[in-house]
Amino acid sequence: xxxxxxxxxxDRIILLIRTKPNAKFKLEQLAxxxxxxxxQMNSAVKVIKEWGYKIxxxxxxxxxxxxxxxxxxxxxxxxxxxxxxxxxxxxxxSVKSTNIVANQLADKGAPEGTIVTAEKQTLGKGRLGRSxxxxxxxxxxxxIILRPxxxxxxxxxxxxxxxxxxxxxxxxxxxxxVQIKWPNDVLINGRKVAGVLTELDAExxxxxxxxxxxxxxxxxxxxxxxxxxxxxxxxxGIESSELIxxxxxxxxxxxxxxxEYRGYQKNxxxxxLKRIRKFSSLINKDISVKSGSEVISGKAVDIDKSGSLxxxxxxxxxxxxxxxxxxxxx
Ligand code: BTN
Numbered sequence: 480x481x482x483x484x485x486x487x488x489x490d491r492i493i494l495l496i497r498t499k500p501n502a503k504f505k506l507e508q509l510a511x512x513x514x515x516x517x518x519q520m521n522s523a524v525k526v527i528k529e530w531g532y533k534i535x536x537x538x539x540x541x542x543x544x545x546x547x548x549x550x551x552x553x554x555x556x557x558x559x560x561x562x563x564x565x566x567x568x569x570x571x572x573s574v575k576s577t578n579i580v581a582n583q584l585a586d587k588g589a590p591e592g593t594i595v596t597a598e599k600q601t602l603g604k605g606r607l608g609r610s611x612x613x614x615x616x617x618x619x620x621x622x623i624i625l626r627p628x629x630x631x632x633x634x635x636x637x638x639x640x641x642x643x644x645x646x647x648x649x650x651x652x653x654x655x656x657v658q659i660k661w662p663n664d665v666l667i668n669g670r671k672v673a674g675v676l677t678e679l680d681a682e683x684x685x686x687x688x689x690x691x692x693x694x695x696x697x698x699x700x701x702x703x704x705x706x707x708x709x710x711x712x713x714x715x716g717i718e719s720s721e722l723i724x725x726x727x728x729x730x731x732x733x734x735x736x737x738x739e740y741r742g743y744q745k746n747x748x749x750x751x752l753k754r755i756r757k758f759s760s761l762i763n764k765d766i767s768v769k770s771g772s773e774v775i776s777g778k779a780v781d782i783d784k785s786g787s788l789x790x791x792x793x794x795x796x797x798x799x800x801x802x803x804x805x806x807x808x809x
Pocket of ligand 1: 575576577578579600602603604605606607609611619620621622663664673674675676692693694695
């Protein structure tokens with residue numbers, strides 16, 4: 480996606496004037512510094528306003544007041560100190576699915592850590608062939624391209640790792656009510672607030688790339704959810720009774736994700752297990768898991784360092800690497 484020179488200039492002006500909020504910058508001096516004409520300055524300032532930035536402007540001066548809550552590359556990258564995750568950002572207003580775009584970019588060689596975001600998805604994908612309801616400007620729709628060096632059998636744990644990253648980021652908003660429903664649903668007060676769809680492109684012994692798709696319901700109100708999920712879904716805004724800044728939440732998620740991914744590359748989930756257990760909604764519950772065509776019932780007792788769920792039943796200990804869980808008894 481090529482940005483117009485006007486948009487690039489707008490970005491550079493924002494970066495300069497937001498260093499000192501409310502301070503007045505002379506337009507003439509800014510133009511000189513950026514080596515552009517007053518006309519070019521004027522059109523760029525117009526773009527800045529259209530994007531929703533609050534600025535004070537008169538004929539001679541401009542000052543920065545506040546940034547809009549938009550998932551643009553400019554906003555996401557601002558003061559994000561990650562080394563890997565988010566080092567390239569592709570942000571869109573509307574796409575079919577950020578996972579589709581991320582897979583296309585990965586096929587063309589996009590580097591590890593590239594992210595794709597959108598304000599809206601028209602064909603958002605969920606797990607097991609379901610759809611992900613993705614209304615405009617209220618949610619976070621994010622895909623992260625990874626190129627891990629480990630073997631493909633270690634990829635499934637990335638879903639649990641991603642759910643952990645989201646759960647940790649959400650804990651700052653709803654401290655004690657966040658849970659992970661293995662493998663990759665995130666719940667607040669028992670309702671689903673976020674989901675992870677991990678897509679793997681691999682050969683027998685080598686991962687080409689992984690796309691981790693993360694959807695978070697952020698500022699949806701109850702009426703924004705379709706009837707089919709109205710009883711089971713929620714948003715961070717509903718649960719915290721606050722309007723959430725999506726850019727802040729997205730950046731927190733990217734920061735935690737980078738930290739967790741570095742740990743995962745070293746020793747899978749070993750150093751995260753304590754936190755995963757703390758967040759788990761299933762441990763010590765009687766459950767049944769549908770894994771492929773098999774259904775296994777028993778008591779969920781643990782999650783291991785590969786991200787598998789450990790179940791105990793009359794025939795012993797079962798290790799399940801993926802599946803769909805139903806809780807039988809609370
Ligand atoms: C699930 O819980 O079923 C997984 C939902 C994953 C949704 C996200 S939104 C961003 C990314 N793009 C998609 O099409 N899906 C994932």
